[in-house]
Amino acid sequence: MTTLPHTDASAHAAQVIAELRSAFGARADAAVVHDAASLTELGVDTSGVRRGSPLVIVRPLATEEVQAVVRIADRHGVAIVPQGSRSSLAGAASATEGAILVDFSRMRKIIAIDPLERLAIVQPGVLVEQLAAAAEREGLFYAPDPVSSHIASIGGTIATNAGGMRCIKYGVTRDSVRSLEVVLADGSVINTRRNTIKSVAGLDLTSLIVGSEGTLALVTEITVSLRSAPGPTRGVSAMFATLEDALDAANEVATGQQVPAVLEMLDDVALDAIRSYDPTIEVPAAARAWLLAVTDARVGVDDELDSFADIFALHNAIGMSRAETPEELDQLFATRRALHPGMQAYLGGSLNGDIAVPRSALAEIVEEATEIGKRFDVIISIGGHVGDGNLHPVVAYNPADADHTARAHAAQAELLTAAQALGGTISGEHGIGVEKLPALDGELSPRVRELQLAIKAAFDPKGILNPGAKL
Numbered sequence: 307m308t309t310l311p312h313t314d315a316s317a318h319a320a321q322v323i324a325e326l327r328s329a330f331g332a333r334a335d336a337a338v339v340h341d342a343a344s345l346t347e348l349g350v351d352t353s354g355v356r357r358g359s360p361l362v363i364v365r366p367l368a369t370e371e372v373q374a375v376v377r378i379a380d381r382h383g384v385a386i387v388p389q390g391s392r393s394s395l396a397g398a399a400s401a402t403e404g405a406i407l408v409d410f411s412r413m414r415k416i417i418a419i420d421p422l423e424r425l426a427i428v429q430p431g432v433l434v435e436q437l438a439a440a441a442e443r444e445g446l447f448y449a450p451d452p453v454s455s456h457i458a459s460i461g462g463t464i465a466t467n468a469g470g471m472r473c474i475k476y477g478v479t480r481d482s483v484r485s486l487e488v489v490l491a492d493g494s495v496i497n498t499r500r501n502t503i504k505s506v507a508g509l510d511l512t513s514l515i516v517g518s519e520g521t522l523a524l525v526t527e528i529t530v531s532l533r534s535a536p537g538p539t540r541g542v543s544a545m546f547a548t549l550e551d552a553l554d555a556a557n558e559v560a561t562g563q564q565v566p567a568v569l570e571m572l573d574d575v576a577l578d579a580i581r582s583y584d585p586t587i588e589v590p591a592a593a594r595a596w597l598l599a600v601t602d603a604r605v606g607v608d609d610e611l612d613s614f615a616d617i618f619a620l621h622n623a624i625g626m627s628r629a630e631t632p633e634e635l636d637q638l639f640a641t642r643r644a645l646h647p648g649m650q651a652y653l654g655g656s657l658n659g660d661i662a663v664p665r666s667a668l669a670e671i672v673e674e675a676t677e678i679g680k681r682f683d684v685i686i687s688i689g690g691h692v693g694d695g696n697l698h699p700v701v702a703y704n705p706a707d708a709d710h711t712a713r714a715h716a717a718q719a720e721l722l723t724a725a726q727a728l729g730g731t732i733s734g735e736h737g738i739g740v741e742k743l744p745a746l747d748g749e750l751s752p753r754v755r756e757l758q759l760a761i762k763a764a765f766d767p768k769g770i771l772n773p774g775a776k777l
């Protein structure tokens with residue numbers, strides 16, 4: 307991209323906007339937005355990280371409109387930042403300086419659900435919750451379940467390869483994607499593969515684009531795989547007097563014959579926060595860790611719940627609750643739901659992390675977190691999706707105290723290094739965006755970085771797609 311002198315830059319910006327308006331024709335007033343308030347509001351995602359001021363927001367309804375926008379951006383060398391619902395926690399959907407924001411929220415049609423092929427075809431702005439409900443009406447199941455399902459778009463979750471609680475059983479978003487229609491950086495359109503269940507034709511571009519955070523292509527239509535609907539959810543939660551017992555129990559459940567649909571953990575710091583935040587949630591004084599294992603099996607449900615309970619008992623659980631219905635299970639989840647408000651209530655601020663480590667390193671990363679908390683004098687809770695090793699450390703801090711805020715950020719950065727040192731990664735599911743870019747070298751070799759940049763250059767030779775993010 308080229309930098310122009312100020313007056314030339316203004317004329318250039320006006321020209322780009324004029325061409326965009328012309329491309330949208332009669333829809334220009336609704337589809338091409340550049341008032342100051344909208345640019346400020348939509349220029350930043352949920353992370354709060356500002357990367358620059360956007361030039362304009364466009365709201366396409368169809369692939370052809372996306373193509374027209376990309377051709378204009380390509381011709382003028384203007385950056386494009388795709389946006390789904392802007393729930394990114396990593397700055398991936400925040401605007402870069404002078405960018406065209408492509409807001410996919412108006413492309414919200416479910417095009418088809420095919421029970422025979424077990425697939426759905428959707429536009430990228432469809433919300434995860436919307437697709438899950440549509441699949442359920444057909445007796446089918448869309449497995450990816452980020453906590454943000456009610457706000458996150460399918461396009462955004464594809465671009466971040468989002469995770470959720472059910473990954474231990476059903477995998478991440480990538481495992482549910484069949485094929486993609488995408489607009490490339492020159493405005494051309496491709497389909498990444500046929501919609502058959504199996505295909506090994508050529509290289510797997512679908513998997514490459516999933517998780518690429520808008521840096522390789524703009525996703526305009528998605529074919530996802532659906533499954534048969536699972537059974538009603540039931541579960542067992544348990545308290546443990548030591549974290550070691552809880553982690554041993556978690557690893558035994560996770561690697562057992564009956565894989566749970568969900569396996570979550572809370573540590574002692576989280577339990578202290580929950581006790582003081584909501585005294586109606588029962589947390590025994592001796593409890594230093596909490597586990598919840600959920601089944602959604604259709605057959606053998608009682609056996610599965612018994613096996614979770616047996617493993618918890620074997621590892622010295624000091625109290626157990628069994629939920630026989632989804633409603634009872636929701637009550638068990640209340641403990642997990644109280645984590646973030648509880649940590650936030652401590653000092654008024656909390657930073658949420660997203661590391662993943664091998665199961666064998668779970669005990670060590672918890673020890674590291676305790677040590678880092680002491681070193682930086684901040685409160686750290688470490689728990690989350692223990693079944694697949696994806697932990698969400700929460701650092702409580704006082705936002706009114708600049709020094710404490712700086713120490714909280716330093717502690718989160720140190721947790722990334724600690725995860726990498728244990729063979730883990732800086733992000734299990736939230737993405738790299740711009741926030742975690744500085745830590746990327748800690749786990750990808752120079753040769754891997756070089757190959758990834760070469761792939762980026764092959765897809766986007768002018769570097770106009772979400773520049774400065776992910777890579």
Ligand SMILES: Cc1cc2nc3c(=O)[nH]c(=O)nc-3n(C[C@H](O)[C@H](O)[C@H](O)COP(=O)(O)OP(=O)(O)OC[C@H]3O[C@@H](n4cnc5c(N)ncnc54)[C@H](O)[C@@H]3O)c2cc1C
Nearest residue numbers: 390391392393394398453459461462463465469519520525
């Ligand atoms: C309360 C809360 C809970 C969350 N829980 C989870 C969780 O459990 N698991 C999890 O993984 N994440 C979670 N997140 C993070 C976030 O919801 C996910 O990253 C989600 O996938 C982003 O979807 P979105 O539609 O908001 O995309 P955006 O935030 O708008 O964009 C995310 C990235 O995708 C790109 N993008 C968006 N649409 C397209 C497209 N059509 N084509 C190409 N690129 C595109 C953007 O450029 C950006 O790089 C949570 C966030 C919040 C606020």
